[in-house]
Ligand SMILES: [Ca+2]
């Protein structure tokens with residue numbers, strides 16, 4: 418096992434705000450500001466001009482624009498997840514757990530409200546039929562045994578039973594150029610792929626860490642955030658565990674440092690940190706960045722407008738949005 422590289426003492430980044438004085442070589446990111454979110458939130462998503470945050474307690478979405486201005490809109494009750502949906506124009510969709518509904522926002526106005534027959538747990542957006550317009554995969558259910566995925570946007574909603582599912586993602590798993598649906602089953606420590614080629618009928622199951630909490634897909638790789646710590650990487654039937662942290666609550670797969678190789682980032686809710694593993698094909702120690710207390714979600718967003726996307730982290734307990742600025746450093 419490789420040893421993690423800690424950049425700074427936990428908490429210091431938050432104290433300093435901008436950490437110009439932090440001289441340690443820091444990998445692809447450096448601590449930026451911690452912005453107060455006033456009330457706790459669980460979900461955020463980047464849009465073209467800002468960062469949209471869903472506040473489940475007050476049932477609203479706030480858009481923090483890069484120019485510093487802010488806009489707010491009231492949505493259905495208890496928005497716990499938010500997704501960016503591209504259908505000609507960009508829409509935001511919230512999954513309203515208490516209201517058992519979806520709110521679709523266009524330009525920070527609620528355009529439609531869609532009633533669901535059970536509360537939504539998670540949602541993912543992606544183009545499933547190759548027409549460049551995004552469809553939605555929504556996990557719904559009250560009890561674990563009754564959870565299903567509803568696929569909206571391909572005519573009448575398709576429904577597939579997925580008992581115990583806790584998170585869902587859309588991406589091409591099998592490399593046929595069409596996006597598949599991936600879910601993780603918390604109760605069974607399993608990742609399930611519903612393949613597009615089968616009309617989302619055929620299921621492929623892979624055993625992963627216990628209590629998987631989030632999932633991401635890119636370039637045929639599935640990343641599973643493990644609530645027991647670290648990330649499982651699934652390629653085909655092989656699973657590799659990336660060790661780091663005590664409780665991963667969200668995970669992101671992307672080329673974070675611009676060298677072409679796929680990287681992984683995860684938030685450690687108990688360790689108040691973000692772990693970044695560069696190049697998933699290598700077995701390298703993660704970079705570790707302290708953030709606010711109780712980080713639950715992360716996203717890529719060009720916070721400072723320099724053209725390079727930074728990492729933004731939603732910290733639940735400290736009620737902050739913590740920014741890790743891209744340094745442009747490749748290794
Ligand atoms: Ca489509």
Ligand SMILES: [Ca+2]
Pocket residue numbers: 671672673674675676677678679680695696
């Ligand atoms: Ca990379």
Ligand SMILES: [Ca+2]
Pocket residue numbers: 718719720721722723724725726727742743
């Ligand atoms: Ca940037």
